[in-house]
Amino acid sequence: xxxxxxxxxxxxxxxxxxxxxxxxxxxxxxxxxxxxxxxxxxxxxxxxxxxxxxxxxxxxxxxxxxxxxxxxxxxxxxxxxxxxxxxxxxxxxxxxxxxxxxxxxxxxxxxxxxxxxxxxxxxxxxxxxxxxxxxxxxxxxxxxxxxxxxxxxxxxxxxxxxxxxxxxxxxxxxxxxxxxxxxxxxxxxxxxxxxxxxxxxxxxxxxxxxxxxxxxxxxxxxxxxxxxxxxxxxxxxxxxxxxxxxxxxxxxxxxxxxxxxxxxxxxxxxxxxxxxxxxxxxxxxxxxxxxxxxxxxxxxxxx
Amino acid sequence: xxxxxxxxxxxxxxxxxxxxxxxxxxxxxxxxxxxxxxxxxxxxxxxxxxxxxxxxxxxxxxxxxxxxxxxxxxxxxxxxxxxxxxxxxxxxxxxxxxxxxxxxxxxxxxxxxxxxxxxxxxxxxxxxxxxxxxxxxxxxxxxxxxxxxxxxxxxxxxxxxxxxxxxxxxxxxxxxxxxxxxxxxxxxxxxxxxxxxxxxxxxxx
Numbered sequence: 347x348x349x350x351x352x353x354x355x356x357x358x359x360x361x362x363x364x365x366x367x368x369x370x371x372x373x374x375x376x377x378x379x380x381x382x383x384x385x386x387x388x389x390x391x392x393x394x395x396x397x398x399x400x401x402x403x404x405x406x407x408x409x410x411x412x413x414x415x416x417x418x419x420x421x422x423x424x425x426x427x428x429x430x431x432x433x434x435x436x437x438x439x440x441x442x443x444x445x446x447x448x449x450x451x452x453x454x455x456x457x458x459x460x461x462x463x464x465x466x467x468x469x470x471x472x473x474x475x476x477x478x479x480x481x482x483x484x485x486x487x488x489x490x491x492x493x494x495x496x497x498x499x500x501x502x503x504x505x506x507x508x509x510x511x512x513x514x515x516x517x518x519x520x521x522x523x524x525x526x527x528x529x530x531x532x533x534x535x536x537x538x539x540x541x542x543x544x545x546x547x548x549x550x551x552x553x554x555x556x557x558x559x560x561x562x563x564x565x566x567x568x569x570x571x572x573x574x575x576x577x578x579x580x581x582x583x584x585x586x587x588x589x590x591x592x593x594x595x596x597x598x599x600x601x602x603x604x605x606x607x608x609x610x611x612x613x614x615x616x617x618x619x620x621x622x623x624x625x626x627x628x629x630x631x632x633x634x635x636x637x638x639x640x641x642x643x644x645x646x647x648x649x
Numbered sequence: 650x651x652x653x654x655x656x657x658x659x660x661x662x663x664x665x666x667x668x669x670x671x672x673x674x675x676x677x678x679x680x681x682x683x684x685x686x687x688x689x690x691x692x693x694x695x696x697x698x699x700x701x702x703x704x705x706x707x708x709x710x711x712x713x714x715x716x717x718x719x720x721x722x723x724x725x726x727x728x729x730x731x732x733x734x735x736x737x738x739x740x741x742x743x744x745x746x747x748x749x750x751x752x753x754x755x756x757x758x759x760x761x762x763x764x765x766x767x768x769x770x771x772x773x774x775x776x777x778x779x780x781x782x783x784x785x786x787x788x789x790x791x792x793x794x795x796x797x798x799x800x801x802x803x804x805x806x807x808x809x810x811x812x813x814x815x816x817x818x819x820x821x822x823x824x825x826x827x828x829x830x831x832x833x834x835x836x837x838x839x840x841x842x843x844x845x846x847x848x849x850x851x852x853x854x
Contacts, residue, residue, distance in 0.1 A: 353717045354716060355716065356717070357723070357727040358714070361749070396758055434757060
């Protein structure tokens, strides 16, 4: 549904629950400069959710939904895990896929959308946990990248199967002992960002969600590059505070500790040459647009 | 013809889909009451009687009319408001007509507010909370209406009416098909005509 169609029938407006009225009145659908700074001053595209108190995943969700460049024409594809508890409360079209096949679903969806709406920008964003992306769904993840499917894959990496009690996942760090993995992991964390680069992704980032401005930047880059050039991959650390024995207030610090230069979530970014060129063009256009807006504002003030 | 009848429940935890019990949908110009094909005229009369008998007659408008996604949807919304206003004028003291929206189909967890909305994935929360004993679905996509109607039949004694823009709903106790603005207005007129001829039910749902 495009933005123009998100209107409530006048005759029944008064009976609509206030969250829907707010979505129409003050959500940032269609706003060109939408971003994390809109949080608190406009209606967010996420209602109350059932994640644990202090869960970094909920922060990540809020930043991502605030940063999507085109939410009214975006379809998100989720998979089994903690994220699937949140999607019912998200005001962006979304599909819950079977465990692991999210990238296969997104491939078909993206192709179908380009046939059905040839003149319109329709973004597809996969958002799944590390189990769905790296273990159960690795086949579908890699094949989508090999085929150069034009959508973004976001992995919420909490380094284990949090939703089912803490089993070992491919992205768990070596030696880590979890409730359902008492021996400790025997192998290294799968290096999916490197694999993504070698598999044809044009933009790959490995980081935490401790900085909203950074999340906004990488989400916008990833979606724009996927739209024009090819697959993009973001691996975002969203620690499960329950499974690593932390308190509700300690999620943010855990992320800060894990993004230090020598740590496993130190910021890493790969941009292919065509993607670099696109980002430069976009930055130039953005600069031009801002300068024009500034000039208009100055003129208005002078008049 | 099937002996099965689509009656107010509670039927049981998993009521069968009426279609699987041999109930068929009405042809154009027809309707069904309890799974038996009848004329549209009979269906309007029976729907109006059920509404006037109910302690809490309720209209559940769905996304197809709540959202003004085209001109026709906005017109239907106006007709539904007229139907509700007519109902309010025609009921007797002690009856409490309600107009509760079904804005979308997201399985809203951890909770919904049953006073202000109905969710098709757990409709009984709204039915039980408001003690609704007769309801009408209008503007709800077919698959979600069928799901909801079955759940209501399984867990409540609420009489369900479905005004469907397509071929009708066999899982409702009464269904009118090809719903248009004119048909909604016709139901309102029938309610007005029968005002005062039907006594409200004594017991609540």
